[in-house]
Amino acid sequence: MHVKSAEFVKSATAPAHYPENVMPEIAFAGRSNVGKSSLLNVLLQRKSLVRTSSTPGRTQLINFFCVNDNISMVDLPGYGFAKVPKGVKKQWGPMIRTYLQNRPALCAVVVLFDIRRIPRDEDLQLLDWLEEYSIMTIPVITKADKLKRSQHPKAVAEIARATGLPADAFTIFSALKRSGEEDVWELIQTAIEDRGLTLDAQD
Template sequence: MHIRSAEFITSAVKAAQYPPPDFPEVAFVGRSNVGKSSMINCLVQRKSLVKTSQTPGKTQLVNFFLVNECMRLVDLPGYGYAKAPKDVQRQWGPMIEGYIVDRPNLCGLFLLMDIRRDVREEEERILEWLVSRRMPVRLVLTKTDKFSRSAGMARVQALVKQTGLRAGDFILFSSKTRQGREDVWQWISSMTGIHEEAL
């Protein structure tokens, strides 16, 4: 995937602050500190396009990034960080749901989960809700560099049993080794209808 350009556009807390819906968008959602920002940086081959932090709950806005002047990647607020202020926690759900429900140019989502963690109630609810809305969604298991290949596949099988999904429903991803980067771009191309050569 040849990235010719990638730029931050804006941050928003409500629809009135979103950029015009003039490009197809693909969004990334997941628990705080699951690696959304690192994943986007890896996808666009930029070290610091998206600000990363060791502090969970850092992303509290909807952040838009224009790639190759033909599509946007959208970093949604991380959820599930118990130490975040209560008023911030209350904003996350409506902010994420509002974007997904009302954004007409949203083509699909990637639901990120740390491969070291079991699926929790939040992920199950989000996945069921997205499926009920017929929203294209792919599950990404992040931080796969923490495991050997065999240990990683064992984790996938454990998650298959836990969720009832197929092993092929999961994308294994590491922002450090770039594992899964091309797989994600193939799905982005499929979701947006933009040929990979154009991305």
């Protein structure tokens, strides 16, 4: 994908403040520190449009970006960071569910998993909601460079088992090596086309 433009649009917590949903939208979700911002920066070919945080889990905002003037991309709040105050933790579920139920042009949610962690709790909750609301899920395993290639199949199998998703559904990604970038873009384009939406004016 040739990214000609990528801009931050706005942050929001409640639907009243979301930007209008006119473009096909793709959201990104996952545990704090999983590498969500890094994945977005790689996809958008920008060094730091999306903030990679040193204080993970503090931001409980939904961040909207606009790509090539025809795709909306959304960085959803992360979850599962131990040091986040209880009050902030409690907001995550309602904020995510409200978002998922209020975006008519939402085509898919890219759900990130750390190659070294077994998914649990909110990871599984999120997958349940996506199924309940019939929203396409694009599962991506990040930080692939943290394990040797020979260790990948076992790690993928464990994540597949914990989530109930087939092992071959996962795209293996590394922001460090920039590997898997094209695969994720292809899945995003397919998700948009599957909704009968088109991406004009792109290479």
